[in-house]
Amino acid sequence: MSAASARLRVAAWLLLAALAGATTMVVELGAVRLIGPWFGTSQTVWTNVIGVVLLALSLGYLLGGRLSTRVHPARALGFVLLAAALCAAALPFAASPVARVFLPEGLTLDAAAGLLRWGSLATSIVLFLPPALCLGCVSPLCTEVLDREHPAGAGLSGGRVLCASTLGSLLGTFATTFVLLPVWGLSITFACAAASLAALAFLVLWGTRARVAALVAGFALAPAVLPSDVHPRARADGVLLAERETLYQSARVVEFDAGTGDARRELQVNESFDSYQSVWVPAPGLIGRGSYYDLFALPPWWAGAQGRWSVCVLGLCAGTTWRVLDGTLPPGATLDAWGVELDPAIVELARQFMELRESDERRVFAGCDARVFLQRCEREFDQIVLDAYANQMEIPAHLCTLEFFELVRTRLAPGGFLCANVGAFGLRDPVVEALAGSAARGLDAPVLALQVPFSRNVVLFARREAELPAQGSAAWVPESDALRALARQIELAPVARTFRPGDGAVLTDDRCDMERRQAESIARANPDGRQP
Amino acid sequence: MSLLACLVLCASGATEEPYRSALRRGEMRLALEQARAQADPVLIARGEVEVLYFAGDLRGALECAERGLVLHPTDAWLGWRACEIAKNLGQARAARDGLARFLAADFPLAPGADRPQDAAFWDEQRTALAAEIAALETRDAQARRALERARWVTVLALAGGVVALVCFARVPRAR
Numbered sequence: 001m002s003a004a005s006a007r008l009r010v011a012a013w014l015l016l017a018a019l020a021g022a023t024t025m026v027v028e029l030g031a032v033r034l035i036g037p038w039f040g041t042s043q044t045v046w047t048n049v050i051g052v053v054l055l056a057l058s059l060g061y062l063l064g065g066r067l068s069t070r071v072h073p074a075r076a077l078g079f080v081l082l083a084a085a086l087c088a089a090a091l092p093f094a095a096s097p098v099a100r101v102f103l104p105e106g107l108t109l110d111a112a113a114g115l116l117r118w119g120s121l122a123t124s125i126v127l128f129l130p131p132a133l134c135l136g137c138v139s140p141l142c143t144e145v146l147d148r149e150h151p152a153g154a155g156l157s158g159g160r161v162l163c164a165s166t167l168g169s170l171l172g173t174f175a176t177t178f179v180l181l182p183v184w185g186l187s188i189t190f191a192c193a194a195a196s197l198a199a200l201a202f203l204v205l206w207g208t209r210a211r212v213a214a215l216v217a218g219f220a221l222a223p224a225v226l227p228s229d230v231h232p233r234a235r236a237d238g239v240l241l242a243e244r245e246t247l248y249q250s251a252r253v254v255e256f257d258a259g260t261g262d263a264r265r266e267l268q269v270n271e272s273f274d275s276y277q278s279v280w281v282p283a284p285g286l287i288g289r290g291s292y293y294d295l296f297a298l299p300p301w302w303a304g305a306q307g308r309w310s311v312c313v314l315g316l317c318a319g320t321t322w323r324v325l326d327g328t329l330p331p332g333a334t335l336d337a338w339g340v341e342l343d344p345a346i347v348e349l350a351r352q353f354m355e356l357r358e359s360d361e362r363r364v365f366a367g368c369d370a371r372v373f374l375q376r377c378e379r380e381f382d383q384i385v386l387d388a389y390a391n392q393m394e395i396p397a398h399l400c401t402l403e404f405f406e407l408v409r410t411r412l413a414p415g416g417f418l419c420a421n422v423g424a425f426g427l428r429d430p431v432v433e434a435l436a437g438s439a440a441r442g443l444d445a446p447v448l449a450l451q452v453p454f455s456r457n458v459v460l461f462a463r464r465e466a467e468l469p470a471q472g473s474a475a476w477v478p479e480s481d482a483l484r485a486l487a488r489q490i491e492l493a494p495v496a497r498t499f500r501p502g503d504g505a506v507l508t509d510d511r512c513d514m515e516r517r518q519a520e521s522i523a524r525a526n527p528d529g530r531q532p
Numbered sequence: 533m534s535l536l537a538c539l540v541l542c543a544s545g546a547t548e549e550p551y552r553s554a555l556r557r558g559e560m561r562l563a564l565e566q567a568r569a570q571a572d573p574v575l576i577a578r579g580e581v582e583v584l585y586f587a588g589d590l591r592g593a594l595e596c597a598e599r600g601l602v603l604h605p606t607d608a609w610l611g612w613r614a615c616e617i618a619k620n621l622g623q624a625r626a627a628r629d630g631l632a633r634f635l636a637a638d639f640p641l642a643p644g645a646d647r648p649q650d651a652a653f654w655d656e657q658r659t660a661l662a663a664e665i666a667a668l669e670t671r672d673a674q675a676r677r678a679l680e681r682a683r684w685v686t687v688l689a690l691a692g693g694v695v696a697l698v699c700f701a702r703v704p705r706a707r
Contacts, residue, residue, distance in 0.1 A: 055693055062700035102682045104674040108622055111675050115682065122682035125689045290588075426591050453588020472561050488558045494584060494592040 006150060013146050014164040016200055020081070020138035021168030022175070026193045027088060027135070028053045029176040031128045033186055034091060037250040037270040038099040039120035042394045043515055048117075052124040053132045060136015067137060068144035077141040078204035081197050082213065084134035089194035091127060092187045098126050109275045110425070110456065113393060113522040139165050185245055241265065241353050246345035248390070251277075253353040265354055267318045267346065277346075277389070278318030280354040285327025286482050290454040292421050293320050294486055297328035299383050299417035299461070301478035302469050305333040312381045312411070314370035314399070315388030316341040318350035322362065328483060338381075340365045340373045342388075371398050371407065380413040386420040393423050397512045400435050404509075405442020412464040418443060420460040425524060427451055427497040430505075430517040432458050436497075437504020444501055451495040453486075471496055551579050560587045574604050581613050593617050594626065601633065608634055615661055624668045631661055 031049045032041050039045050067076040102119035103112060139161050147157040180189040198218070205214035238254035245251075249269040257263050266276035281287055286294045300309050309329060313321045316339030325335055341347050344366040350356035358364050365373055370388050386408075388399050398404060408418055418439065424432045427449050439462055440447040447462040448471075461468055469475035472491040477484050490496065507514065551566035560583060567579025577600025584593035597614035604610060615630025635658060 055689075059693055059696050059700070062697065066700045102678050102685075104678050107671060107675055110622060111671060115675060115678055118679055118682035118686065122685040125685055129689065451589055451591075454590070455588070485558045488560050489587050492560050492564060492584070492587050492589065495587060495589045 010146065010150060010160075013142050013149075014160060016077075016204070017139060017142045017161045018164040018168030018171070019196055019200060020084075020135055020142075021165035022172030023084070023088070023193045023197055024053075024057070024132065024135045025169045025172030026176045026180065026189060027091075027128065027131050029173065030091075030181065030186060030189055030193075031124065033181060034095045034190075035099060035120060035123050035127070038095075038103050039116050039123065040270065040390065040394060041248070042116075042390070044117050045120045048121040049124045049128065052121070052128050056129045056132030057136035060133040060138075061140055063133065064137030064140035068140050072208060073141050073144045073148070074204060075208040075210055077138065077145060078201050078208055078210060079213065080134050080137040080141065081201035081204060082216065084131050084138075085194045085197035085201055087131035087134060088190055088197060091131070091190050094127060095123075099123050101126075109393065110522065117519065182247060238266070242349055244345045244349060246343050248343045251343070251346055251349060253349055267349060267354065278320045278350065278354065280318065280320065280323070283327065284323045286324060286486070287320070290452070292452040292455055292457040292459050293324045295450065295452060295459040295490070296321050296383075296385055296419050297324050297483060298478065298487065299419065300325070300329050300333055301480065301483060302475065303382065303415060303417070305330050305382070307333065308336045309333045309383070310336045310379070310381045310413075311338070311383045311385065312377075312379075313337065313339040313385045313387065314374070315386065316364060317346055317387070318354040319356040319364075320354075321385050321387065323355070328480065330478075330480070334361070336361050338363045338365065338379075340368050340370050342367065342369060370396075371404055374407050374411050377411065380411060381416055382413055383417045383419065384408055384412060386418065389421075389423070393518060395422070395431070395435070395514055395518075397507075397514050398509065400438060400514055401507045401509050401512050402438050402442045405439045407442075408439075409443045409464055412443075414464060415466040416464050418460070418462045418464075422449075422458045422460060423456060424458045425456060425521055427458060427495075429458070429521050429524070431514070431521045432460075432497075433499075433504040434507050434514065434517055436460050436499040438507045440499045440501045440503060441506050446501075447499040449497045449499065450490045453489050453495070549575065549579065551583065555583060555586055574600070574607055574610075576600075577603065577607075578609055578613075581610065581617075585613070585617065590617050590621055594621060594623075597630075598626070601630075605633065606636075611636075612657070612661075615665070619661065619664055619668060622668065624665060624672050627661075627665045627668065631658070631665055634658060634661070 028049065031053070032046055035045065035049070064080070067073065067080070070076055099119075102122045103115050107115075142165075143154070143158045143161045146161060147154055150157075176189065180192065184192070202214050202218050205211070238256045239258060241253040241255050243250075243252040251267065251269050253265055253267055255263070255265045263282055265280040267278040267280075268276050279287055279291070279293075286297065288294070309325075311321075311325060313319075316322075319339060322335070322337050322339065325337070329335055339362075341364065347356065347364055347366040351358075356364070370386075386399065388396055390396060405418075412418060420435065420439065422429075422432050422435050426432075432449055436447045436449050439460060443462045443464060445462045445464060446468070447460050448468050450459050450461065452459055471493075476491060477487045549567070549570065551563040551570075554560075554563035554566055563583045564580065567583050568576055570576050570579060577596060580596040581593045581600065584590075584596055594614060594617045597610050597617065600610045601607065601614060611630050611633030613630075615627050615634050618624075618626035618630055
């Protein structure tokens, strides 16, 4: 073998190691997106996926080391690549049935919430352990092949392979997040990963005279090109109007009771269960029983709003809060509304199907993070509404800390209101206690927590440098007929709790245990023994 | 809760308690005060449950119903409300307990509920509630089984991993 040919072969083996490293990251990053529609993309899910992949890789290294002692390590490498290709190709097809085993269909949000931690772990094991284990075998096998072909010492061979593999992983990481997933989507990304591995397996097996296996590798690509369905389905009682796989979630607009007086459209994300992210009804104004949005209509009346009433909604989604305020402002008040929504695709859907209209008085900041937006925005608002959620129940950690609420205070006009929606089970819920405690300290003002009637939500109210009206007082009850009934419904002592600065827990950027609190909240709400 | 059941809830008392008129006007605070001002402890418990229910505080209403049932275990109306509200909250065990009390109770269920059609209506309610609670229990059982599956898969994977580690980590005898 000439020196040039030898160098070429070394480069080829290193390229193979790099491609396997890249594919490992494609599988790992794609994994969270793949199971996200069922289990969300919380830190818990990330931890489970990363943990499973690391376990699989460590086992794969050992298995690969073991296989490298065989007579034909190159052939073993080919078979390992073939197995990895088959596993990767199967992932988009297997995701839904496997997720269903650990998260049965038809559960309500609170029943399902207890399953997310263990369910995502088990799903990750079943789906991602096999391909990651196969991919873990690649590096030791490559090292052995390289060392046998060019005996330069195990350390040098191993170092070269690890360098190539890690550089490949680096490339795979950036390519997956910034190119593959946004441009091609999940199914094609996994198909590409499977195709790359199958091509490598074909070349290696053909080169080691395992021709039949090489042909099998050639066909391994076949299932990957079949259409796969990685989206959860809409509930059967609604009509699906549109569906998008966005950067953050699987989103859809579903219509119920079209053409009747009860017509409504819901924007649902991921599995949705019995929940939704935004709701549209034909007429602007109150949504009705069980809707926390309706409570956001009270502050303009409590403040006696006249003229321009400026509102900023953090977590605008499809603009339900705007529509509620549009239909309920006191006479003489006009709405000047801004909205911040992290997911631009949601805003697109809202424009098409939920009458989200933009103008000088209605500005949407799509693709912005709420906290970053507030830091850069130099305006003061009469009302800031915090309604930022991921996957129905995950409050982003950086939007519930003392530092965040201190920032909110600087963006509220004197007398301005903070309103926050909290998914919680009662006023003693650990999530409510932490969020209200942090808000009270951050705003240096009492926070009133109100249980939303017929709902599993709590709405927090606080006011900068002014008092909230006393429950049941004349100022508490708006002159609007529709709102009067709502205000009277929530004037009872058992459905309200006031947090003064120093009450409750305080979350900080340094220490925010919101995920633990959410798990505790769910455990408390499941008296029948379903533990998360 | 069905609209029909809501209507019956209001209409079942033939004698009009004062809190009911406050409730109809939407004056929840006054209604609660008037409900608590009644003389009979059973009526107080019923009144509190009713007001809190219509204020949308289902958890509070359930707590009141359960407190009332401790004092008056044979009260069918409280059993019925506890059952219905627990079912709405997705609490199968509490709903089943309420249903058992509801089934064991005698008519009339509420003061003045002695019209002939009442028995048929309440039988229908009991049947419907039993079916809904059974569905809730099935759902809970599904969730419990899924949780068990997930835990077993995790345990087996960990055990398999340990076995694999032990097996693969041994140095082979000869190359």
